[in-house]
Amino acid sequence: MKSMITIGKKEEKKVNENKIKKNRVDIKLLTLLLIILSLGTLMVFSASYPYANSHYNDSLYYIKRQIIFLLIGLFVMYILSRVPVGLYKKIAPVIYSICIILLIIVLFGGFSEGVAKRWLGIPGTPLSFQPSELMKLGIIIMLSWYIDKFSEKKKTIINEIVLPGLILFGACALVLLEKHLSGTIILALIGISILFIAGTSIKRMGLIYGTTAIAGGAVFLLTNSYAMKRIESFLNPNADVLSDKWQTTQGLYAIGSGGVWGLGYLNSRQKYSYVSEPQNDFIFTIWCEETGFVGGVILVSLFLLLVWRGYKIAFSATDMFSSLVAFGITSQIGIQSFLNMLVVSDMIPNTGISLPFFSYGGSSLVFLLAEMGILLSISRNARQIN
Numbered sequence: 001m002k003s004m005i006t007i008g009k010k011e012e013k014k015v016n017e018n019k020i021k022k023n024r025v026d027i028k029l030l031t032l033l034l035i036i037l038s039l040g041t042l043m044v045f046s047a048s049y050p051y052a053n054s055h056y057n058d059s060l061y062y063i064k065r066q067i068i069f070l071l072i073g074l075f076v077m078y079i080l081s082r083v084p085v086g087l088y089k090k091i092a093p094v095i096y097s098i099c100i101i102l103l104i105i106v107l108f109g110g111f112s113e114g115v116a117k118r119w120l121g122i123p124g125t126p127l128s129f130q131p132s133e134l135m136k137l138g139i140i141i142m143l144s145w146y147i148d149k150f151s152e153k154k155k156t157i158i159n160e161i162v163l164p165g166l167i168l169f170g171a172c173a174l175v176l177l178e179k180h181l182s183g184t185i186i187l188a189l190i191g192i193s194i195l196f197i198a199g200t201s202i203k204r205m206g207l208i209y210g211t212t213a214i215a216g217g218a219v220f221l222l223t224n225s226y227a228m229k230r231i232e233s234f235l236n237p238n239a240d241v242l243s244d245k246w247q248t249t250q251g252l253y254a255i256g257s258g259g260v261w262g263l264g265y266l267n268s269r270q271k272y273s274y275v276s277e278p279q280n281d282f283i284f285t286i287w288c289e290e291t292g293f294v295g296g297v298i299l300v301s302l303f304l305l306l307v308w309r310g311y312k313i314a315f316s317a318t319d320m321f322s323s324l325v326a327f328g329i330t331s332q333i334g335i336q337s338f339l340n341m342l343v344v345s346d347m348i349p350n351t352g353i354s355l356p357f358f359s360y361g362g363s364s365l366v367f368l369l370a371e372m373g374i375l376l377s378i379s380r381n382a383r384q385i386n
Contacts, residue, residue, distance in 0.1 A: 145321065164195055318383060
């Protein structure tokens, strides 16, 4: 299979400089992002204030924090949008190594929120983050660097499958040890999408990576009863909706009660102690309850447009590394967004996936906006696109 990325080493020298817009970020991408962020911030407030009031005696508890992290994230995005992408290419192995080290540290020195130990505290501050979130960017940059570096070498099973497989599945294994199944799935899909678009053999990937993924997933499910229980409840139409499927069922009630036009902003009923922590993974259900089928279609369309614009930037980049990084970042947003929507609509098992730019979460929002800053940086030197 030939690579779908047409800009290789030779083509880099032939780019028509007159068709490159210098120092201008892609306005369409930025506009779409700001619209989604604005809607997400409004929805975090609407979805969170009953829960915040009952648990913290402060209805503004979540929205105040979300706005603070949003401002931090926008500042980080602006800074990174002005950093040349070539810098990440130079230090890609260092970035990946740091991510690996953090994933190892969290296994021994991290803390848990629920059944899984996924969080690291930042010394001297009350802040914390998930190293698995940082690894999403780390795997994008590292695989892009590897493919760019070895793109002109003859493809063998070692350099085409084994070595990038070690880069990808080494990271996935560490995330899986955190009992973070959804993070592992997203990380694997990001990596495979990059390798696919770079022209890696589908047959080889399917055989070797597929076997590895099935074996790893089977071992994980057999040794983690809570994950197996979620799958069993998903497959069982008679599962107890008062326990195993409570959140999913209440989310479906929220989506269904929204009707065509919705109940109106702030008027959700399911956020009142029915949908558990509605400001997090299940925020899309509250959005649908308040804005209806029409609002759901609008939000899905906005994410589709954002992904479409990101891919246009990826295929307009002037070098292979930038193109792959842009493709990986865009794929992450698309994969995570639509997996979240599939989870909350009970089309796949509940695996705890947040909705990018919408779900409450400080460090996650900052990391996502950092990635968008890199994507905007790539758009500065992309060939002119409409």
